[in-house]
């Protein structure tokens with residue numbers, strides 16, 4: 283039977299079983315490593331690493347640029363790039379050199395003292411994103427958490443508004459979706475929520491200004507936390523006028539606007555904020571900016587920074603709830619400086635975006651050629667396809683277009699032929715070193731998969 287994704291389920295199930303068995307046969311060392319990891323919770327360093335299409339994860343031996351070699355000796359073309367953490371490519375030479383210099387020559391991985399690199403990184407982030415004052419964390423999750431705390435403090439308002447099916451890291455306030463009756467409900471699977479999420483949060487669909495206004499009109503929203511394009515439920519791009527409308531409404535209802543650029547950084551050297559001339563009050567980011575070394579950062583507008591620093595009732599120095607011992611450490615700062623100044627430069631983005639444009643164009647042709655009802659979206663260096671056409675216009679529509687079985691089949695099929703996509707998406711990200719030959723290799727395997735699926 284053919285479903286909405288346009289594929290025959292029985293055929294798909296048979297092909298998926300075949301591919302999974304090939305995957306397991308050819309990876310005895312990864313399988314054995316997984317078996318030996320009995321003292322890890324869920325057998326993996328972090329439970330999400332069990333999100334693998336084939337029953338056990340591929341264990342990494344080496345990684346360089348856009349290539350990964352696993353412990354069984356297979357080489358992969360990596361379009362996952364650590365789900366953006368390695369957008370600069372694996373171990374870019376300037377970052378390796380800066381980190382080695384910091385650790386081996388100068389010494390001091392963590393000291394509770396600033397290094398001069400931090401000011402250079404803050405200045406570069408200001409130049410790119412337009413917000414003048416920066417502070418650091420170790421993850422984008424913490425950058426979001428701390429930004430939320432600051433905005434609650436400065437507004438005295440309790441709630442944070444997010445888009446349905448957003449992802450901003452494991453931030454309690456963000457685990458809310460629009461329920462069937464149009465009201466916010468806890469996202470399915472929300473683990474150990476501290477309080478009912480509707481007590482802390484409001485939610486609106488992406489691309490829905492009327493829904494946003496309805497929620498903001500309650501007058502209790504401290505901040506809207508959003509990605510300028512959704513990237514964690516496929517890519518959902520903003521419709522014309524939507525982001526300007528968000529800015530206008532947040533101002534009208536006294537809510538601050540946080541742009542989370544952790545993934546949308548793929549849009550250009552200053553993320554979607556610079557590419558689309560947006561003016562958030564706060565910008566959060568992490569993952570890619572230090573070339574794979576842990577970092578998070580948030581930038582504040584001048585007015586906001588002044589308002590917060592002027593409040594002597596807020597403990598920003600000791601245990602007031604904003605801070606982390608290793609945040610701003612010398613290694614993160616050295617890595618971020620090298621990555622921003624020498625790797626993810628304006629020129630590099632031009633190359634990455636051109637490669638992604640070739641990727642998206644080729645993908646569309648193949649999908650059309652097989653007559654499948656799928657759509658392709660591009661956000662700068664990032665490309666993703668969804669099993670729906672036309673392209674979903676909000677998170678709920680996009681979630682409804684998910685097809686886990688089909689997605690898993692394509693991931694395993696590609697992995698068995700030496701290509702990696704991001705486990706949580708059909709997402710392909712271009713690094714500075716990704717070539718059009720790499721794109722063509724992906725496309726020829728992808729076309730073979732579709733030929734088998736539609737036979």
Ligand code: PMP
Nearest residue numbers: 421422423449450451542544545
């Ligand atoms: N913001 C966005 C938009 C993300 O996609 C993610 C993670 N995928 C995060 C924040 C959190 O990043 P981290 O897990 O590195 O804290």
